[in-house]
Amino acid sequence: MSLLPQITQSLHALNTTVIAPGELLVRSIERYLLLIEKWNKVHNLTAIRKPQDMLIQHVMDSLVVLPHIHGPNIIDVGTGAGLPGIPIALAKPDWHVTLVESNQKKIAFLQQVKIELGLQNVEIVAQRIESVPVSRCVNTIISRAFSELSEFIALTRQWANTPNTDCRWVAMKGLCSEQERKQIRVPFLIENIVTLNVPELKATRQLIIIKHDFNSVSSD
Numbered sequence: 602m603s604l605l606p607q608i609t610q611s612l613h614a615l616n617t618t619v620i621a622p623g624e625l626l627v628r629s630i631e632r633y634l635l636l637i638e639k640w641n642k643v644h645n646l647t648a649i650r651k652p653q654d655m656l657i658q659h660v661m662d663s664l665v666v667l668p669h670i671h672g673p674n675i676i677d678v679g680t681g682a683g684l685p686g687i688p689i690a691l692a693k694p695d696w697h698v699t700l701v702e703s704n705q706k707k708i709a710f711l712q713q714v715k716i717e718l719g720l721q722n723v724e725i726v727a728q729r730i731e732s733v734p735v736s737r738c739v740n741t742i743i744s745r746a747f748s749e750l751s752e753f754i755a756l757t758r759q760w761a762n763t764p765n766t767d768c769r770w771v772a773m774k775g776l777c778s779e780q781e782r783k784q785i786r787v788p789f790l791i792e793n794i795v796t797l798n799v800p801e802l803k804a805t806r807q808l809i810i811i812k813h814d815f816n817s818v819s820s821d
């Protein structure tokens with residue numbers, strides 16, 4: 602059964618002007634979902650088995666962040682099967698998305714996706730994030746289901762040392778507890794918390810948006 606009508610409908614339900622739900626995007630999302638389904642039979646990429654469910658719980662859950670992040674240079678930390686980086690790269694072909702992942706099986710899958718979908722705006726880095734050198738200015742460092750906030754910042758704080766005032770760290774989470782939010786300390790601060798609504802998904806989603814405060818004095 603074709604997934605194209607459901608993908609088109611879900612993209613329209615996002616009701617955002619930042620995504621143009623054209624035929625290329627719809628077909629690319631379908632190919633991506635079918636690749637995850639195929640690889641999932643051998644490698645455990647995701648516990649969600651049906652492409653229809655992956656569409657909502659993975660792809661739409663990734664795309665819903667787009668109005669709240671800025672490009673053109675994005676790093677997706679601990680991307681796994683490419684979430685949220687691949688959906689972002691598909692919806693934003695003029696952005697450069699770097700996928701960082703330490704697991705070799707997931708890297709092999711990502712390389713296959715890049716080839717089969719012809720994703721020229723995707724760079725795959727097979728390393729632990731803490732070993733990735735800072736090679737360019739980055740606008741958004743994003744992670745989904747990766748770690749607690751303190752670890753996310755600790756592993757990526759090398760990007761705070763560039764004179765790149767524009768950079769934001771964006772953690773995609775369920776409900777983020779106050780205890781976890783308190784892990785963010787000077788010179789970092791939580792700039793915004795956005796509660797997201799993913800159409801057809803009855804679950805709380807939050808984006809924790811963090812910035813490096815150049816005016817603060819660090820205690821470390």
Ligand SMILES: C[S@@+](CC[C@H](N)C(=O)[O-])C[C@H]1O[C@@H](n2cnc3c(N)ncnc32)[C@H](O)[C@@H]1O
Pocket residue numbers: 678679680681682683684685701702703704707728729730731744745746747756
């Ligand atoms: C729970 S999975 C989440 C995957 C994906 N972001 C998602 O939402 O489905 C976390 C991923 O981070 C990767 N990972 C863990 N520590 C890492 C590190 N230090 N650097 C890069 N990747 C890491 C793991 O291999 C795993 O694929």
